[in-house]
Amino acid sequence: MSSRLKDVAALAGVSTRTVSNVVSGSASVAEETRVRVQAALDELGYRPNVAARNLRAGRTGLIGLAIPELYSPYFGELASLIVEAAQQRAWTVVIDQTSGDPDAERRLLEGTGGRLVDGLIISPWALGPEELTGRPRHVPAVLLGERRPHGLADRVAVDNVLAADEATTHLLASGRRRIAAIGPQPHLRNETAAQRLAGYRNALRRAGLHPDPALEQPVTTLHRTDGAEAMTALLDAGIRPDAVFAFTDELALGAMHVARRRGVRVPHEMAFAGFDDIEDGRYANPPLTTVVPDKRQIAERSLQCLADRIYSPASAVPPLDVVIPHQLAVRASSGWTDS
Amino acid sequence: MSSRLKDVAALAGVSTRTVSNVVSGSASVAEETRVRVQAALDELGYRPNVAARNLRAGRTGLIGLAIPELYSPYFGELASLIVEAAQQRAWTVVIDQTSGDPDAERRLLEGTGGRLVDGLIISPWALGPEELTGRPRHVPAVLLGERRPHGLADRVAVDNVLAADEATTHLLASGRRRIAAIGPQPHLRNETAAQRLAGYRNALRRAGLHPDPALEQPVTTLHRTDGAEAMTALLDAGIRPDAVFAFTDELALGAMHVARRRGVRVPHEMAFAGFDDIEDGRYANPPLTTVVPDKRQIAERSLQCLADRIYSPASAVPPLDVVIPHQLAVRASSGWTDS
DNA sequence: CCACTCTATTGCAACGTCGCATTCAACGTC
DNA sequence: GACGTTGAATGCGACGTTGCAATAGAGTGG
Numbered sequence: 001m002s003s004r005l006k007d008v009a010a011l012a013g014v015s016t017r018t019v020s021n022v023v024s025g026s027a028s029v030a031e032e033t034r035v036r037v038q039a040a041l042d043e044l045g046y047r048p049n050v051a052a053r054n055l056r057a058g059r060t061g062l063i064g065l066a067i068p069e070l071y072s073p074y075f076g077e078l079a080s081l082i083v084e085a086a087q088q089r090a091w092t093v094v095i096d097q098t099s100g101d102p103d104a105e106r107r108l109l110e111g112t113g114g115r116l117v118d119g120l121i122i123s124p125w126a127l128g129p130e131e132l133t134g135r136p137r138h139v140p141a142v143l144l145g146e147r148r149p150h151g152l153a154d155r156v157a158v159d160n161v162l163a164a165d166e167a168t169t170h171l172l173a174s175g176r177r178r179i180a181a182i183g184p185q186p187h188l189r190n191e192t193a194a195q196r197l198a199g200y201r202n203a204l205r206r207a208g209l210h211p212d213p214a215l216e217q218p219v220t221t222l223h224r225t226d227g228a229e230a231m232t233a234l235l236d237a238g239i240r241p242d243a244v245f246a247f248t249d250e251l252a253l254g255a256m257h258v259a260r261r262r263g264v265r266v267p268h269e270m271a272f273a274g275f276d277d278i279e280d281g282r283y284a285n286p287p288l289t290t291v292v293p294d295k296r297q298i299a300e301r302s303l304q305c306l307a308d309r310i311y312s313p314a315s316a317v318p319p320l321d322v323v324i325p326h327q328l329a330v331r332a333s334s335g336w337t338d339s
Numbered sequence: 340m341s342s343r344l345k346d347v348a349a350l351a352g353v354s355t356r357t358v359s360n361v362v363s364g365s366a367s368v369a370e371e372t373r374v375r376v377q378a379a380l381d382e383l384g385y386r387p388n389v390a391a392r393n394l395r396a397g398r399t400g401l402i403g404l405a406i407p408e409l410y411s412p413y414f415g416e417l418a419s420l421i422v423e424a425a426q427q428r429a430w431t432v433v434i435d436q437t438s439g440d441p442d443a444e445r446r447l448l449e450g451t452g453g454r455l456v457d458g459l460i461i462s463p464w465a466l467g468p469e470e471l472t473g474r475p476r477h478v479p480a481v482l483l484g485e486r487r488p489h490g491l492a493d494r495v496a497v498d499n500v501l502a503a504d505e506a507t508t509h510l511l512a513s514g515r516r517r518i519a520a521i522g523p524q525p526h527l528r529n530e531t532a533a534q535r536l537a538g539y540r541n542a543l544r545r546a547g548l549h550p551d552p553a554l555e556q557p558v559t560t561l562h563r564t565d566g567a568e569a570m571t572a573l574l575d576a577g578i579r580p581d582a583v584f585a586f587t588d589e590l591a592l593g594a595m596h597v598a599r600r601r602g603v604r605v606p607h608e609m610a611f612a613g614f615d616d617i618e619d620g621r622y623a624n625p626p627l628t629t630v631v632p633d634k635r636q637i638a639e640r641s642l643q644c645l646a647d648r649i650y651s652p653a654s655a656v657p658p659l660d661v662v663i664p665h666q667l668a669v670r671a672s673s674g675w676t677d678s
Numbered sequence: 679c680c681a682c683t684c685t686a687t688t689g690c691a692a693c694g695t696c697g698c699a700t701t702c703a704a705c706g707t708c
Numbered sequence: 709g710a711c712g713t714t715g716a717a718t719g720c721g722a723c724g725t726t727g728c729a730a731t732a733g734a735g736t737g738g
Contacts, residue, residue, distance in 0.1 A: 062433070388725070393725095
């Protein structure tokens with residue numbers, strides 16, 4: 001059905017090795033032969049067998065991207081950038097959705113499924129630091145988010161503590177004093193939410209305010225519904241913050257949606273700031289103030305780390321901690337202008 | 340570095356074939372031997388070499404998903420469902436972003452990159468029908484969207500004409516008469532926009548209205564910005580429709596955003612309906628009326644088609660045309676209640 | 679007790695490709 | 709005219725796995 005080097009060689013009247021040389025273009029081939037072989041290649045519609053190449057080369061040219069969920073805007077945008085950057089490096093991306101399942105994350109890190117990928121970019125959700133960095137890995141890995149690496153994997157992330165601090169400070173600067181935090185996840189081993197909470201508290205304390213536990217609304221996941229529920233819980237408890245720092249844009253949008261439905265004027269009575277700079281935030285009503293991580297750099301640097309580990313020998317290089325720059329995009333949701 | 344069957348066999352004092360039997364669990368192995376081999380497997384941390392397996396099996400266990408862009412909500416949600424459904428079938432998904440590049444789409448369909456995937460699900464953007472179905476393919480393919488198949492590939496899609504008709508009819512039912520259509524793409528060979536335009540016109544004509552070219556706003560791509568530009572163009576031209584049917588939710592959200600910014604009251608003065616049922620639409624202000632394709636079924640049926648083609652011999656089965664059910668979700672953007 | 683079946687295990691070969699070493703011919707140089 | 713050099717093409721083997729056929733041994737029934 002599909003033709004192999006052998007078939008092409010037979011048709012062109014040369015050895016398989018010569019055909020291989022023509023295909024790869026590496027060794028020297030006489031012009032006349034090259035033309036003849038090329039004609040045979042075209043006639044048979046030869047396509048190299050990737051599995052055989054991989055076996056020979058000891059590499060698959062695949063890298064894995066393991067994220068909790070592909071359908072959320074943040075991970076969708078990030079995945080898109082990673083796929084794009086990988087294409088430029090002639091890598092193909094295979095996507096795994098862990099759905100926040102610790103076993104799935106563990107399985108991927110250990111490579112239990114077999115040596116399919118040359119490297120792995122994983123955004124951990126359920127696994128704690130020690131599990132992530134403790135055990136040996138069969139494949140180079142880059143952790144997105146999380147805290148600084150102790151173990152074997154590189155880490156690429158923004159400075160969550162600083163960024164959360166800046167966002168909160170921005171809200172304080174416009175005179176807000178009762179600022180709610182939507183997004184703590186005390187039930188998870190994951191560090192990201194904890195870091196953003198720490199930044200939020202830092203900012204409050206620096207402004208001379210005491211963090212109020214009643215204003216910290218935990219969530220189970222990071223979807224709009226969770227933000228909506230958190231805001232509902234606050235309002236139903238009679239708590240009326242004058243600003244909200246949500247740990248992700250989706251949480252912020254869900255919360256803002258409920259606030260407006262309940263008749264709260266945004267941003268007059270309640271300002272909002274989020275984290276991630278997803279596209280919807282820019283088109284929300286009002287547009288959402290947010291921390292803007294440089295997602296393109298996250299993608300680029302992650303792949304760079306993988307490339308270094310994959311291609312450099314033995315890699316005695318200690319685990320890297322790559323800090324990605326971020327900005328604060330101030331939009332109407334935290335200003336005084338009406339939407 | 341990494342251990343092979345041979346290493347495990349040496350350690351356990353058996354042949355590689357026996358180790359292989361233990362790993363696969365297919366052939367019968369004495370309990371005592373199984374235990375001993377398993378111990379060796381664990382000790383060496385054996386991981387099967389996927390490339391070798393693939394070479395032997397003639398399959399890679401990979402399927403390709405080619406979509407214009409991963410970061411758009413619709414494709415993100417769809418990709419997520421396809422990855423999920425593929426995992427259940429023990430398939431791994433590799434993602435290609437075509438970015439609307441006809442060459443990229445062609446390359447994937449022809450499998451120029453080599454026989455990497457066992458099957459391909461492609462959502463064409465730039466290629467026209469004849470290119471999609473004309474030439475022979477090296478790998479089973481499923482087309483998402485597009486029109487009915489003439490050639491070799493199966494096709495999975497909602498009935499775009501009917502769905503667009505229903506959405507428009509719904510707008511007409513609330514008394515709207517000047518209904519704009521945002522989303523025609525006359526510059527593309529792709530059929531989807533043309534089908535939705537046809538459905539929109541059908542509904543108008545059935546209501547005794549003449550489709551007005553001035554109310555049909557073409558777009559280049561399907562992002563929020565395109566919807567925003569389209570609405571800006573309409574309003575700047577002094578055209579003030581009393582309803583908008585946008586061919587995707589993103590277009591609708593962008594258009595609605597601009598309308599509200601310009602002081603148009605939604606839905607009182609202008610009703611909106613979209614297509615796709617992306618999550619943001621449900622949390623928009625006001626929530627967006629939209630055509631809801633059964634995305635889970637799109638994922639399931641696509642994979643089913645691929646599975647049939649991949650596993651069934653010779654496949655004399657003619658190309659399938661799978662029509663996916665849809666619904667119309669009526670929300671506040673097309674009602675009379677305030678947001 | 680022999681023929682036969684069944685279980686457990688094994689060796690061989692092949693999947694398609696490419697690195698390495700080799701061969702062969704042509705050519706130029708001393 | 710012998711010799712080294714270069715260019716072109718080839719054959720061999722190995723990457724790690726598993727299907728197939730074969731083997732040896734244990735168990736069963738007449």
